[in-house]
Amino acid sequence: MSDLPQQPATGMSRRTVARAAAAAGLAALFGAAATTPARAATRLGPRTRDVSVPSAALGRSAPVRLILPSDFGARPEKKYPVLYLLHGAHDDYTSWTRETDIEAFTAGRDLIVAMPDAGPTGIPSVWRGGPDYETFQVKEVPALLARDYRASGVRAVAGVSTGGYGAMAHAARHPGAFTAAASYSGILDTTAPGVPAIMDAIVARENLPAASLWGNPVFNLLTWRDFNPRARATGLRGTALYVSQGSGVGGGGDPLPGILESALWPSALGFARTLALMGIQATTHFYGGGGHDWAHWKPEFMASWPILARALGVPE
Numbered sequence: 001m002s003d004l005p006q007q008p009a010t011g012m013s014r015r016t017v018a019r020a021a022a023a024a025g026l027a028a029l030f031g032a033a034a035t036t037p038a039r040a041a042t043r044l045g046p047r048t049r050d051v052s053v054p055s056a057a058l059g060r061s062a063p064v065r066l067i068l069p070s071d072f073g074a075r076p077e078k079k080y081p082v083l084y085l086l087h088g089a090h091d092d093y094t095s096w097t098r099e100t101d102i103e104a105f106t107a108g109r110d111l112i113v114a115m116p117d118a119g120p121t122g123i124p125s126v127w128r129g130g131p132d133y134e135t136f137q138v139k140e141v142p143a144l145l146a147r148d149y150r151a152s153g154v155r156a157v158a159g160v161s162t163g164g165y166g167a168m169a170h171a172a173r174h175p176g177a178f179t180a181a182a183s184y185s186g187i188l189d190t191t192a193p194g195v196p197a198i199m200d201a202i203v204a205r206e207n208l209p210a211a212s213l214w215g216n217p218v219f220n221l222l223t224w225r226d227f228n229p230r231a232r233a234t235g236l237r238g239t240a241l242y243v244s245q246g247s248g249v250g251g252g253g254d255p256l257p258g259i260l261e262s263a264l265w266p267s268a269l270g271f272a273r274t275l276a277l278m279g280i281q282a283t284t285h286f287y288g289g290g291g292h293d294w295a296h297w298k299p300e301f302m303a304s305w306p307i308l309a310r311a312l313g314v315p316e
Contacts, residue, residue, distance in 0.1 A: 047072070048103055053116075053144055057135035064141050065093050066149065067103050067113035081154035081312040082112045082145055084137070084178075086163030089122035089202045095160075099294045100301070109314045112151055116141045120206045121213075123199070124166035125227050128215050138170050138177060156308045158182035158242075160297045162202065165190070168229035168243075168271075172236050180240035180311030182304040184297040185261060185268075185290075188243070189230040191217065192267035196224070198260075230271045233278060240311045241282035242304035243272055246290020257291030264292070283307060 041049035047068045052061045069080055085102065087095040093115045096102050106113055116137045118124040124133040145151035157178045159167040164186020171181035190199060196217040200210040214223045225231040248262030268286070275282045285303060290296045309316045 041066070045103065047107070048097065051144070053136075053141060055136050055140050057132035057140060059131065062117045062136060063093050064117065064144075065097060065115040066145075067097075067106055068149070069110050069112065070108055071110070072150075076150075078110075079150045079152040080110055080112045081156070081314065082114050082142070082151050083308060083312060084141075084155060084157040084167075085113060085115045086124060086137070086157065086159030086166045087115070087118060087122055088159070088161030088163050090120065090205060091122055092120075093117040100298055109309075111312055111314050112145060112149060114141060114145060118163065118166065121202050121208070122162040122166075123202065123213065124163070125169065125213065128212055128220075128223070130212055133166075134170065134173070137166070138174055154179055154312055156180040156182075156240075156311045158184070158301065158304065158308060159186065160184045160294070161292065162187060164188070165229065168236070168241075169227060169232070171239050171241075172229050172232035172234075173227075175235040176238070178239060180242070180308050181236070182242040182244075182301070182308060184244050184300040184304075185246065185264060185292050186229075186243075187264060187267065188271035189267035190228045191221070191224050191231075192270060194263055195267050198263065230267075230274050233271070233274050233280060236275065236282075237278070237280050240307050241275070241280070242284075242307050243268065243282055244285040244287070244300040244303070245269075246292075246296060247286070247288050248290060248292070249288060257293045258289070260292040261290055261296075 041051045043049055049066045051064050051066060053064055054061045085096045087093060096115050102113060118133050119131060124137050126132045126134050155178050157167045157170055164183030167181045168183050168186060168188055171178045187195060189195060199213065203210050203213050214220055214227055217224050245265055245268035246261045247265050248258035272282060272284050306316045
C-alpha cells in the first residue's frame with residue numbers, strides 16, 4: 001500500500017536540490033559464479049562466520065559475513081532461504097552486525113543472513129572497466145551459499161543508502177532473482193536533479209575518478225539509465241517491495257544527515273510514483289524529518305520485516 005505525500009511545505013526547487021546534493025556529497029555523509037571453493041570461514045560466534053569468496057567478477061577474493069540458522073548443524077538435510085543485507089557508502093560488510101542486533105533478531109528463524117562486500121563506495125554495480133560487484137552479489141555469493149551452506153533459491157534483499165540502491169537495482173535488473181527488495185534511504189533515481197553530484201562525490205571520496213563508475217552522466221546517459229532503478233522499474237513487477245525515505249526537513253541535532261536525506265527525497269518520490277503509474281505494488285513510508293543514518297534505518301528495517309519474512313517464508 002502506498003502513502004505518497006506531496007513535497008514538504010518547505011519544498012525545494014531543482015536548483016536547491018542540486019546544491020543540497022552537492023553539499024551533502026562533499027560532506028561525505030554516507031557513513032559469473034566462482035569455480036573454486038571458498039576459503040575456510042572465520043568463526044566469529046556460534047552462528048556468525050566471515051567467508052572470503054574467490055571472485056572472477058572482482059579479480060580478487062572479497063568477504064561476505066554470514067549468520068547461519070540456529071539449527072544449521074543439527075539438520076544437515078535442510079535448505080534455507082537467504083536474506084541479503086547490503087551496506088552503505090564508506091562502510092563495509094560488517095556494518096549490519098556492528099549497527100544492529102541482526103544476529104539476535106534472526107535467532108530461531110530458519111534463514112541465512114548474508115552481508116556481502118560492495119567495496120569502499122558501497123555501490124554494488126558494474127563499474128566501467130573495473131570490478132563487477134553486481135555479479136559478485138547476485139551470482140557468485142548465491143552460488144557459494146548454494147554449494148557450501150545449503151541455501152535454497154528463495155532470496156530477499158535489503159539495504160541502506162547505496163545498499164538501498166543495490167537492493168532495488170539488483171531486483172530490477174534480475175527479475176525473479178529476489179522475492180522481496182527493501183530500500184532504506186536508497187538512491188533510487190540516479191539521474192534525478194542533484195543525484196549525479198552525490199554519486200560523483202561518493203566515488204571521489206575514495207580517490208577514484210568520477211567517470212570510473214558509469215562514465216559521464218551526460219555523455220554516457222544510456223549507461224546511467226541502464227543502472228537506474230527507476231528506469232528499470234518494470235523488472236520489479238511481482239517482487240514484494242518496501243521503500244522508505246525521510247524528508248530531512250526539520251530534524252534536530254547535526255544538520256548534515258538531514259541535508260543528504262532531503263537531497264534524496266525527490267528522487268525517492270519519483271521512483272515510487274513511477275511504480276504506481278506502472279501498477280507495480282509497493283509499500284512505502286515517506287516521513288517528515290529524519291536523517292541519513294542508522295537511527296532511522298533500524299526502525300525502517302523492523303517495519304519492513306513482515307514483508308521480507310513473508311517473501312522468505314519464515315516467521316515474522
